[in-house]
Each structure stands twice: as structure tokens, then as C-alpha cells.
Amino acid sequence: MSFDKLRFAIQDGDAAAAKTLTSALVDSGSVPAEILNQAMLPGMSVVGARFRDREIFLPDVLLAARAMKAAMAVLEPLLLRDRVPSAGAIVLGTVRGDLHDIGKNLVSVMLQGAGYRVVDLGSDVEPDAFIDAAVDEGASVIGMSALLTTTMTEMAAVVGRIRERELHGRVRTIVGGAAVSEAFACEIGADAYASDAMTAVDRVKAMMAANPSI
Amino acid sequence: MRRLIRFAFDDVRPADEEVLTRMGMPGDAPVAPAVRTLLDDALEKIAALAEPRGVFQSISKADYEMVYRGEGRNAAESPLELIAPRAEALALFVGTIGENTGKEIRTLFRKDDPALAMMLDAFASETTNRVAEALSRTFLHELHGQISAAARVLPYSPGYCGWHVTGQRALFAAIHPHDIGVTLQPSCLMTPLKSVSGVLVAGDAAVHRFRPQWAFCDECRERDCGPRMASVRS
Ligand code: B12
Numbered sequence: 001m002s003f004d005k006l007r008f009a010i011q012d013g014d015a016a017a018a019k020t021l022t023s024a025l026v027d028s029g030s031v032p033a034e035i036l037n038q039a040m041l042p043g044m045s046v047v048g049a050r051f052r053d054r055e056i057f058l059p060d061v062l063l064a065a066r067a068m069k070a071a072m073a074v075l076e077p078l079l080l081r082d083r084v085p086s087a088g089a090i091v092l093g094t095v096r097g098d099l100h101d102i103g104k105n106l107v108s109v110m111l112q113g114a115g116y117r118v119v120d121l122g123s124d125v126e127p128d129a130f131i132d133a134a135v136d137e138g139a140s141v142i143g144m145s146a147l148l149t150t151t152m153t154e155m156a157a158v159v160g161r162i163r164e165r166e167l168h169g170r171v172r173t174i175v176g177g178a179a180v181s182e183a184f185a186c187e188i189g190a191d192a193y194a195s196d197a198m199t200a201v202d203r204v205k206a207m208m209a210a211n212p213s214i
Numbered sequence: 215m216r217r218l219i220r221f222a223f224d225d226v227r228p229a230d231e232e233v234l235t236r237m238g239m240p241g242d243a244p245v246a247p248a249v250r251t252l253l254d255d256a257l258e259k260i261a262a263l264a265e266p267r268g269v270f271q272s273i274s275k276a277d278y279e280m281v282y283r284g285e286g287r288n289a290a291e292s293p294l295e296l297i298a299p300r301a302e303a304l305a306l307f308v309g310t311i312g313e314n315t316g317k318e319i320r321t322l323f324r325k326d327d328p329a330l331a332m333m334l335d336a337f338a339s340e341t342t343n344r345v346a347e348a349l350s351r352t353f354l355h356e357l358h359g360q361i362s363a364a365a366r367v368l369p370y371s372p373g374y375c376g377w378h379v380t381g382q383r384a385l386f387a388a389i390h391p392h393d394i395g396v397t398l399q400p401s402c403l404m405t406p407l408k409s410v411s412g413v414l415v416a417g418d419a420a421v422h423r424f425r426p427q428w429a430f431c432d433e434c435r436e437r438d439c440g441p442r443m444a445s446v447r448s
Contacts, residue, residue, distance in 0.1 A: 013248060013329075054240075057237070057238055057239045057240075057243060058237050058238040058239070058332065059234075059237055059239065059246075059248075059249040059252060059329060059332075059333065060246065060248075060249070062328045062329035062332055063248055063249075063252075063329045065328055065329070066326065066327060066328060066329050069326045069328075070326075073326075097399060097400065097401030097403065098401060098403060099399075099403060099405065099407055100403075100407060101320070102319065102331075102332065102335045105323045105328065105331070106328070106332065109328045147403070148373065148379055148401070148402060148403060149373075149379060150379055150380060150401050150402040150403075151401045151402075151403065178435060181433070
């Protein structure tokens with residue numbers, strides 16, 4: 001069976017078909033890592049490119065992500081069994097004092113779609129909890145989200161604690177959220193900023209390429 | 215005057231197009247059947263879960279000036295400094311759709327249904343904005359006969375147009391919206407998340423008019439002041 005059908009099912013956001021096709025590929029003896037790398041990830045990559053070119057819109061991307069997740073549910077235990085490494089791990093969370101998590105959740109969905117392992121700490125996350133999780137999980141990138149100008153200042157506290165704990169350079173930071181800007185990211189010494197989830201994937205890719213694990 | 219109002223969902227239901235725009239879809243983009251299904255599913259959920267309610271309380275111009283000043287962190291010059299003194303009436307307000315929709319959004323994310331979660335979130339945000347509009351309409355209705363026939367009401371919020379978001383503290387100290395279940399966190403964030411606050415300003419179209427050329431306009435992500443001003447032109 002060719003990988004194309006699965007790739008198209010993901011591109012079209014057809015979760016039921018994606019799940020059935022993945023199971024069929026596994027049953028017919030396809031190698032799990034190849035199913036991931038030759039069908040699923042390329043499918044999501046096409047979705048990302050179409051979104052950037054404004055051929056499709058956020059709901060379509062999210063339907064594709066849902067299909068990707070359905071396929072991953074079949075594949076994940078097999079990838080673990082085969083010890084196939086993920087593209088890298090990233091710790092994500094909404095900063096202390098903030099509860100707005102929809103933007104962070106979207107970033108998480110897109111990063112998973114790109115093959116990253118996301119350690120999602122939820123919202124109202126203490127500065128040291130981000131860093132502890134990065135160390136424990138071997139994640140070289142911490143992503144932080146905030147909604148308001150009054151809560152985004154917490155991002156500076158995390159960047160400061162990374163320096164104090166002498167992890168600077170080994171653990172990188174990326175920040176985002178409605179009130180956050182490139183200028184603010186620069187001001188607090190964060191390593192990157194992304195205005196949306198797609199750009200977040202690109203930035204994380206670049207950071208991971210330079211520094212895949214802690 | 216203090217009024218606590220519970221709205222029916224239909225009184226604050228946003229149009230489908232507004233929800234899709236919030237989802238980043240251009241107005242003229244065709245809506246695929248799968249997206250239409252998401253919209254319908256989200257509508258069914260929010261109609262069952264939302265508890266739209268709000269409170270407003272009249273305030274004198276002098277008292278409002280104190281609330282507006284807040285913690286002294288507003289922009290040096292801002293439109294509300296010109297608008298409020300010319301208003302025919304003012305009222306502080308807080309509105310919300312309650313906590314249930316937010317809980318369902320988080321559950322959907324956990325259940326790996328980001329598409330429906332996001333559609334419901336967009337619906338919830340737009341519905342919350344409609345609560346502020348419904349409060350504006352009720353305030354205008356209550357003022358009938360006391361202000362000019364040309365007067366229209368628009369809501370203005372801390373965190374917008376130079377009114378610093380820390381202004382929330384003075385606003386909450388003045389209005390105490392416990393009766394609708396909204397509380398202010400030390401970070402100035404309101405819970406439930408889908409809540410809005412601010413001042414309802416009654417005045418004719420000229421009172422609400424300003425040129426969006428202030429220092430902070432560059433950073434604004436919303437840029438909806440044009441349509442807002444247009445909406446009160448009769
Ligand atoms: C919808 C909305 C609302 C809704 C819902 C809010 C919610 N939290 O659910 C309602 C109407 C309730 C609302 C209320 C308020 N809002 Co509001 N709101 C918005 C709006 C229009 C969109 C926010 C949103 O949900 N976007 C959708 C999500 C998916 O996007 P996102 O969270 O930004 O995430 C994306 C990116 O930021 C990025 N990203 C996010 N996190 C991360 C993390 C990483 C690591 C990376 C790389 C990227 C990344 O990728 C995400 C996906 O693309 C923004 C303006 C804007 N256009 O951004 C204002 C905005 C956030 N609101 C603002 C304000 C001021 C308020 C209020 C305080 C107003 C008031 N007084 O009532 C309240 C506060 C609510 C509260 N609970 O305290 C201001 C904040 C400015 C400030 N000074 O802090 C904004 C920026 C508008 C403005 N003035 O320009 N709001």
C-alpha cells in the first residue's frame with residue numbers, strides 16, 4: 001500500500017481514514033518510522049505551506065492536526081517500541097499568573113504535528129517549573145505564552161532563572177502571545193519570538209537544529 | 215443606577231461570519247462542509263454551556279476620572295480623556311459568559327480535538343464581546359428620555375486605547391462584580407477568562423470619534439476602532 005493515501009487523508013483532515021490507513025500500513029508490514037517520515041510529517045508539511053500561502057485557513061489546519069493525532073495514536077506505541085527518537089522535546093506553558101492557554105495549545109498541536117515531543121505544563125506555571133521540566137525531560141527549548149502585558153513580564157523571570165542556574169545556551173527560550181512582540185522578546189533576552197503557531201514551528205526547528213538536546 | 219442582567223444566549227449570539235473571522239478566515243472564503251460541521255457543533259455546545267450575564271453601574275464624570283487614572287500607568291495622551299468628559303452618561307461594566315465553556319474547551323484539547331476546541335473558543339470570545347454590546351444596549355434603553363435622541367453607547371476597556379490594563383484594579387474596586395461571579399487576579403486577569411470590563415459611554419457619534427493616530431495605535435492588534443465609530447453613525 002502506498003503512503004500517498006495516508007498523506008492525503010491527513011492533508012484533507014479525514015481522521016477516520018487516517019487512523020484506518022495507518023493501521024492497514026502497519027498490518028501490511030510497513031516500518032513505523034517510515035510511515036511517520038514519508039507519509040504523516042510530509043502531509044502536515046504540505047498543510048503548513050498551504051496555510052502560509054493562504055490557500056487554506058486555521059480550521060483546515062486544525063482538522064489536519066486532528067487526523068495526524070488519530071494516526072499517531074496507532075503509531076506511537078510502535079515508535080516507542082522501536083526506540084525511534086522524536087524530532088526533539090520542548091517544554092511549553094503559560095506563565096505564572098496567566099490562565100489563557102488557547103494560543104499555547106495551538107502551538108503545542110502544531111509542534112506535535114511537526115514531530116516534536118511536547119511537555120505541556122499547562123497554565124500558571126512557576127518559573128523554576130519550566131526549567132526543572134526541561135532538565136528532567138532533556139528538552140533544549142522552553143516555550144512560554146502570556147495574554148496580557150501584566151503577565152508577560154513573568155517571561156523575564158524564567159530567562160533570568162536560566163542564567164542563574166547556568167543553563168544559558170543549553171536551554172533556549174521562545175516566547176509568544178497576544179501582547180508579546182519581537183521587541184519585548186529582545187528586551188528580556190529571550191532567544192526567539194513567534195507571532196503565530198506556524199512561525200513557532202519554524203523558529204523551534206531552527207533552534208533544535210542548532211541544539212537538539214540539553 | 216446598578217443593573218445585573220442575565221441574557222438568553224440568543225441575545226448575545228454572534229453571527230457565524232464573526233466566529234469564522236475570529237478563526238482567521240477571510241469573509242469571502244468558501245466554508246467547507248467539515249468546517250460548517252465544526253461551527254454547528256460549537257454552536258450546539260456554547261448554546262448549552264454559556265451563562266451570559268453582566269452588571270453595570272452609573273458613575274459620575276468626576277468619579278470616573280479617578281477610576282480612569284488607576285495606577286497612573288495610562289498613555290500620556292489617550293482618546294478616553296477626550297471622550298469621557300463630553301459624554302452624556304457613563305457606567306462601569308463587567309460581563310462574562312461564565313466558566314463552563316472554558317472548561318469544555320480545555321476538555322476538548324485534552325481529548326485531542328483541537329479543531330472543535332478552537333472553534334468553540336472563537337465562539338466564546340465573540341459571544342463575550344456581544345455581552346458588552348448587549349449591556350451597552352440595555353444602558354441606552356435605561357437612559358431613554360434622559361439623554362439626547364442621537365446618543366449611542368459604546369464600551370471602552372482597560373488594556374485598549376491607552377487605558378492601561380492595571381486600571382482593572384480601580385475599576386473592580388468601584389464595581390465589585392461578585393454578583394456575576396467575576397474576580398480579578400493579582401495579575402489583572404479576570405476569571406472566568408471569557409469576561410470583559412470597562413466603561414459604557416453614552417454620547418452622539420461626534421463624542422465617540424477620534425483619529426487612530428496615537429502613539430499606542432501601532433502596537434494595537436485589534437484595529438477595530440474604525441468599524442466601532444462607524445457603528446454609531448446614524
Ligand atoms: C479574543 C480576545 C479576547 C476574548 C478572549 C480572551 C481569552 N483569553 O480567551 C475576550 C473578549 C474575553 C477578551 C477579553 C479581554 N481582553 Co482581549 N483579546 C482578544 C484578541 C482579539 C485575540 C486573543 C485570542 O484569543 N487569540 C487567539 C489565540 C489562538 O491567539 P493567541 O493566544 O494570541 O496565540 C497565538 C499567538 O499569540 C502565538 N502564541 C501564543 N502563545 C505562544 C507561545 C509560544 C511559545 C509561541 C512561540 C507563540 C505563541 O501563537 C498562537 C497561535 O497562532 C486579542 C488581540 C489579538 N488580535 O491578539 C485581545 C487582547 C489579548 N485583549 C486585550 C485585553 C486588554 C483584554 C481585556 C483586559 C479587556 C477588558 N478590560 O475587558 C480582557 C481580559 C480578559 C480577562 N479574562 O482578563 C489586549 C491585551 C493588551 C494588554 N495590554 O495586555 C489585546 C492584545 C488587544 C489589544 N489591546 O491589542 N479578549
